[in-house]
Amino acid sequence: MRKQKIVRTAEQQLLLDQLKNVAEGLGQTLAPFCEVVVHDLLDPAHAIAAIHNKLSGRDVGGPATELGLARIGDAAYPAIVANYANSFADGRQAKSTSIGVKDSSGQYVAALCINVDLTMFHGLQAMFGQFSRIGAGTAPQESLDPAGADGIRRRIDDYAARLSSTPRTLKAGERRALIEELREAGCLEVRRAMEIIAQHLGISRATVYSYAK
CATH class of the missing domain: 3.30.450.40 (GAF domain)
Structure with a gap:
């Protein structure tokens, strides 16, 4: 037509x-x-x-x-x-x-x-938060509850901030280490976890699965 x-x-x-x-x-x-x-x-x-x-x-x-x-x-x-x-x-x-x-x-x-x-700005916000954080002890402050998709995204932002980076600029080795950290935190058990991680990192789900093997 x-x-x-x-x-x-x-x-x-x-x-x-x-x-x-x-x-x-x-x-x-x-x-x-x-x-x-x-x-x-x-x-x-x-x-x-x-x-x-x-x-x-x-x-x-x-x-x-x-x-x-x-x-x-x-x-x-x-x-x-x-x-x-x-x-x-x-x-x-x-x-x-x-x-x-x-x-x-x-x-x-x-x-x-x-x-x-807003993804990049959330990453920068996490980075600045990491830089300005002051703690009395050496133990890391973290939550044991992945809290679904938002919890996974926050963990990814925090991880990238520790490397002075953003989620979408992480290198392959850094992404592999991130997936292992998410696994240890129980985040990979969250429903649609692989899809959420892939979207936040700007990579394919197949790539996330390969890192998780």
């Missing part, structure tokens, strides 16, 4: 083109931890007009999000929705900001969306 031709005014096309330029500049500046997307709200079935730093795995031509559809249906919808909790398809936590753009008639024609991957 041929894509239906979308008719835009000269003003609407200019706004969309200028927004693409803004997105490209932001994408270059905020790489690699920030995805920047331009949504064409006049073509909701193929709304993604530009995408930079594709953290979500989406492509140009993808459909509008629920927020985009809400804007299309309501000209009174807030122009700026900032710093709301979001997540990528693989479970990584994100925070997002969406900025709607109207033409001179008051119709929403486009939106600029910024999706920040």
Whole structure:
């Protein structure tokens, strides 16, 4: 089926083109931890007009999000929705900001969306926490309860911080040692543990299983 031709005014096309330029500049500046997307709200079935730093795995031509559809249906919808909790398809936590753009008639024609991957920042937070930690004794402070997926992710962040690294920049040998540490802590017994570990490290489940052998 041929894509239906979308008719835009000269003003609407200019706004969309200028927004693409803004997105490209932001994408270059905020790489690699920030995805920047331009949504064409006049073509909701193929709304993604530009995408930079594709953290979500989406492509140009993808459909509008629920927020985009809400804007299309309501000209009174807030122009700026900032710093709301979001997540990528693989479970990584994100925070997002969406900025709607109207033409001179008051119709929403486009939106600029910024999706920040918080994984790296959580790793840095753990690293700084490790650096500034002061203890009276030499015994490590830890919890014996893996506490599910969040517990596994925290343990991975803490491990990476001890190496002055982040989960996704760990070397193969460091990842093997991490898996052994998680095994000793009982984390591999948690439901979907291998999938959770793979997603947080940015590697395949097959690789995690090979480390666990």
